[in-house]
Amino acid sequence: MNPENRGDSDTQTIVRLYRRMRLIRHLEEEIARVYPTDKIKSPIHLSIGQEFIAVGVCDVLTAKDRVSITYRGHAAYVAKGGDLRALVAEMYGKRTGCAKGRGGSMHLIDMDAGVIGASAVVGTNIPVAVGFALAAKRQRSGQVTVCFLGDGATEEGCFAESLNFAALHKLPILFVCENNGYAIHEPLSKRWATDRLVERVATYGIPADRISDGSLTTVRARAAEAITAMRAGAGPAFLEVLCYRWQEHVGPNRDYDQGYRSADELAPWKADDQVARLADRIEPALRARIDAEIRVQVAEAFTFAEASPFPEPEELYEHVYS
Amino acid sequence: MSTSTAEGRLLRYVDALQEAFAQEMARDESVFLFGLDVDDHKSIQGSTRGLLQEFGPERVFTTPLSEDAMTGMAIGAAMAGMRPIHVHIRMDFLLLCMNQLVNIAAKAHSMYGGSVKVPLVVRSMVGKSWGQGAQHSQALHSLFMHIPGLKIVAPSNAHDAKGCMIAAIRDDNPVLVMEHRLLYGTEAYVPEAPFEVRPGRARVVGPGDDITVVAISNMVPECLRARDLVAEVGISAEVIDPVWLQPLDIDSLLASARRTRRLLVADNAWLPCGASAEIIAAVLERAGPDAGIMVRRIGFAPVTCPPSPPLEAAFYPNPGTVASAIHAMVRPAAPAWQPDPERTRLSYQSSFCGPF
Structure with a gap:
C-alpha cells in the first residue's frame, strides 16, 4: 500500500499539500539556480514564499475548474496541475513549451489543466477571467473560475469594473488577491489611501475576507467555503491574502541590500514558512521519499527542456491568426 | 477581387x-x-x-x-x-x-x-x-x-x-x-439568405482607366460621386473599395494602379501614419521603382474635428475636393478645376440630422 494513502484523510491532505508546496518551492529554487547560466531567456517572477495561497485555493478545485494567473504565476500554474515539463520548456523558449516558446515565463497557459493564461500587463487578466466565468454560467458547465491578482492590480480601473460586472451577473468567480505589499518596489503606503481593500470590495455586494495569518490551512478553508457557496449558485467572492515576496521582483536573487525594504520584514514570514510547517507534520522517512521524488521530477523537467528543440525561424509566422 | x-x-x-x-x-x-x-x-x-x-x-x-x-x-x-x-x-x-x-x-x-x-x-x-x-x-x-x-x-x-x-x-x-x-x-x-463577404478581397465599385481611387468607408459613396463629376470633363476614374483593411487586398489595388499609373487614396480619417499611407507604401513597394505610379492622399484636415458647420465642412474631404484632386493628378498641366458645389452634395448626408 502506498504509505501516502495510509492513515486518516487529514494526513492524506497534509501529504498532498506538502507535495505541491515542495514541488513549487523546489522548482523555483532550481529556476533561480539555473538562471545565471542564461539558459532561461525569460524574465522570471518567483513566487517563493507566496506558494501557500495558490496551493490552498487550487486544492479545493476540480480538474474542470479554471484559474487565471499573473506574471508571478509559476505557483498557481503548478498548483492547478499545469504540465511541469511544458513550463520549464517554455522558459527555455523551446517548441515543447506550454506556449510553444511564444509566451515565456509571464504568459503561462495550460488549457487542458484549466490554467487559462497569464498576462504581463497588471490586472489585464481580471476581466478575461470574468469572461470565462460568464461563459461557464451561460454554458451551465458548473465550472468555477479563480482569478489570482496582486495588490497592484486592485489599483487598475478594470478591477473595479470587473467586480461590479461579476456581482451584477452573479458569476461563479473567486477573486484571490495575493497582497505581498509591493508593486515592483513601491510599498502599499505610497499607493493606497487606505488599506481597507475588503471593505471596498464588499460595497459591490461581494463577500470579502482578509486572511492575514499566512496560513495555508486558513486559505484552503476560506476558499472551500466560497467555492462551495458558488457551486450552490452564489455569486462571486473575494479573498485578500497577505503574503511576502522573498525574492526580488524579477530575477533569481534576494534584494534586501537595495534599500527599499529590510530583511526584518522577511524574518517573521520565513519563521512561519508554510513548506516547513507542513514538512514538520510528515514522518521523516515519507518526507524524504517525497523530496527525492520531487527532485527527480523537477530534474526530469529541466532535462526535457534542455533536450527539446527550439522552434525553427520559419515558424515565426504561425499563430498570428487562427 | x-x-x-x-x-x-x-x-x-x-x-x-x-x-x-x-x-x-x-x-x-x-x-x-x-x-x-x-x-x-x-x-x-x-x-x-x-x-x-x-x-x-x-x-x-x-x-x-x-x-x-x-x-x-x-x-x-x-x-x-x-x-x-x-x-x-x-x-x-x-x-x-x-x-x-x-x-x-x-x-x-x-x-x-x-x-x-x-x-x-x-x-x-x-x-x-x-x-x-x-x-x-x-x-x-x-x-x-x-x-x-x-x-x-x-x-x-x-x-x-x-x-x-x-x-x-x-x-x-x-x-x-x-x-x-x-x-x-x-x-x-x-440577399436574404446568410452570406459572407470574406476577409482580404477588395471590390471595384466603379471601373475606370485614368486613375485608381481607393476609398475607405464613407468615402466610397463620396468618391463615386466624384467619379461622376470628373466623367463630365472626360476623366475616367476607377473607384475601389478595399472593404477589409486588415487583411488588405494589395494585389487588387496594385493591379489597378499599375494600369492607371495614378493612385489616390481617400480615407475617412487623418493622413499621418494612416491607412492611406499604408496602402500607398504597400502598393509602391510592390510595384517597384519603374512602375511610375503617381500618388496622393486625401482625408481629414490635420486638426480636431469641429462641430461648427462651416468649420466642419472644411474639415472633411467631399466629392468636390476628391474630384479636384483627381483632376489635378490626371491633368497636372491644366488649370485647377472645381465642380459645381451644388452637385457635390450627397442626399443621404444632407438629409441627416440629429440628435444621433
Missing part, C-alpha cells in the same frame, strides 16, 4: 446589420451581443431591433460603462468558446478598450502558442456632421491596422454590412467592424 452583386432586396445598411445578427444568433447558440444600449428602445439606431425579444436577456444585454473590463470579459468568453459581439455607439470609445484589444485580443492566440482562439466581434460606428465634434467623429482604423492579430473591416454599403458582419462573426479571430453612422440609411440590394 470580387464583383458587386445585384441579388436580393433593397435594404438599408442598418437593417442589413440587424438581419446579420438575427440570422447568426439563430444559427449559433454561442453568439451573444452586448454593449451599452443594445437592449433599449432605440436599439442602436435599430441595428439590434428585436434581438432581445427573440433571443432573451442572456444573449442580448446592456453593460455598465466599463469598456475596458467589458472588452476583457468578451475576450475571456470568446476564449471559453462563445462568440461575443461587443457594440459601441461611437468608435471613439474604443480608446477605452485599447489595452484589452491590443494586449490580449490581438495576442492571445499567438502568445499562448495557439492554445486559444478569440472569435470576438467589436462593432463601432463613426459619426459625422450635426455637431459630432471632437470625440464622436474619429475613425481609428489605422491604430488597429498596426497590430498583428486583429482584423478590421469597413463596410461601405448595406450588402457588405451584412456580408462582412456574418464573416466577422464566423471568423475565429478578433474582428473590428467599423460602421459609419451616415451610411445607416443608405440602401443596397442584399
Whole structure:
C-alpha cells in the first residue's frame, strides 16, 4: 500500500499539500539556480514564499475548474496541475513549451489543466477571467473560475469594473488577491489611501475576507467555503491574502541590500514558512521519499527542456491568426 | 477581387446589420451581443431591433460603462468558446478598450502558442456632421491596422454590412467592424439568405482607366460621386473599395494602379501614419521603382474635428475636393478645376440630422 494513502484523510491532505508546496518551492529554487547560466531567456517572477495561497485555493478545485494567473504565476500554474515539463520548456523558449516558446515565463497557459493564461500587463487578466466565468454560467458547465491578482492590480480601473460586472451577473468567480505589499518596489503606503481593500470590495455586494495569518490551512478553508457557496449558485467572492515576496521582483536573487525594504520584514514570514510547517507534520522517512521524488521530477523537467528543440525561424509566422 | 452583386432586396445598411445578427444568433447558440444600449428602445439606431425579444436577456444585454473590463470579459468568453459581439455607439470609445484589444485580443492566440482562439466581434460606428465634434467623429482604423492579430473591416454599403458582419462573426479571430453612422440609411440590394463577404478581397465599385481611387468607408459613396463629376470633363476614374483593411487586398489595388499609373487614396480619417499611407507604401513597394505610379492622399484636415458647420465642412474631404484632386493628378498641366458645389452634395448626408 502506498504509505501516502495510509492513515486518516487529514494526513492524506497534509501529504498532498506538502507535495505541491515542495514541488513549487523546489522548482523555483532550481529556476533561480539555473538562471545565471542564461539558459532561461525569460524574465522570471518567483513566487517563493507566496506558494501557500495558490496551493490552498487550487486544492479545493476540480480538474474542470479554471484559474487565471499573473506574471508571478509559476505557483498557481503548478498548483492547478499545469504540465511541469511544458513550463520549464517554455522558459527555455523551446517548441515543447506550454506556449510553444511564444509566451515565456509571464504568459503561462495550460488549457487542458484549466490554467487559462497569464498576462504581463497588471490586472489585464481580471476581466478575461470574468469572461470565462460568464461563459461557464451561460454554458451551465458548473465550472468555477479563480482569478489570482496582486495588490497592484486592485489599483487598475478594470478591477473595479470587473467586480461590479461579476456581482451584477452573479458569476461563479473567486477573486484571490495575493497582497505581498509591493508593486515592483513601491510599498502599499505610497499607493493606497487606505488599506481597507475588503471593505471596498464588499460595497459591490461581494463577500470579502482578509486572511492575514499566512496560513495555508486558513486559505484552503476560506476558499472551500466560497467555492462551495458558488457551486450552490452564489455569486462571486473575494479573498485578500497577505503574503511576502522573498525574492526580488524579477530575477533569481534576494534584494534586501537595495534599500527599499529590510530583511526584518522577511524574518517573521520565513519563521512561519508554510513548506516547513507542513514538512514538520510528515514522518521523516515519507518526507524524504517525497523530496527525492520531487527532485527527480523537477530534474526530469529541466532535462526535457534542455533536450527539446527550439522552434525553427520559419515558424515565426504561425499563430498570428487562427 | 470580387464583383458587386445585384441579388436580393433593397435594404438599408442598418437593417442589413440587424438581419446579420438575427440570422447568426439563430444559427449559433454561442453568439451573444452586448454593449451599452443594445437592449433599449432605440436599439442602436435599430441595428439590434428585436434581438432581445427573440433571443432573451442572456444573449442580448446592456453593460455598465466599463469598456475596458467589458472588452476583457468578451475576450475571456470568446476564449471559453462563445462568440461575443461587443457594440459601441461611437468608435471613439474604443480608446477605452485599447489595452484589452491590443494586449490580449490581438495576442492571445499567438502568445499562448495557439492554445486559444478569440472569435470576438467589436462593432463601432463613426459619426459625422450635426455637431459630432471632437470625440464622436474619429475613425481609428489605422491604430488597429498596426497590430498583428486583429482584423478590421469597413463596410461601405448595406450588402457588405451584412456580408462582412456574418464573416466577422464566423471568423475565429478578433474582428473590428467599423460602421459609419451616415451610411445607416443608405440602401443596397442584399440577399436574404446568410452570406459572407470574406476577409482580404477588395471590390471595384466603379471601373475606370485614368486613375485608381481607393476609398475607405464613407468615402466610397463620396468618391463615386466624384467619379461622376470628373466623367463630365472626360476623366475616367476607377473607384475601389478595399472593404477589409486588415487583411488588405494589395494585389487588387496594385493591379489597378499599375494600369492607371495614378493612385489616390481617400480615407475617412487623418493622413499621418494612416491607412492611406499604408496602402500607398504597400502598393509602391510592390510595384517597384519603374512602375511610375503617381500618388496622393486625401482625408481629414490635420486638426480636431469641429462641430461648427462651416468649420466642419472644411474639415472633411467631399466629392468636390476628391474630384479636384483627381483632376489635378490626371491633368497636372491644366488649370485647377472645381465642380459645381451644388452637385457635390450627397442626399443621404444632407438629409441627416440629429440628435444621433
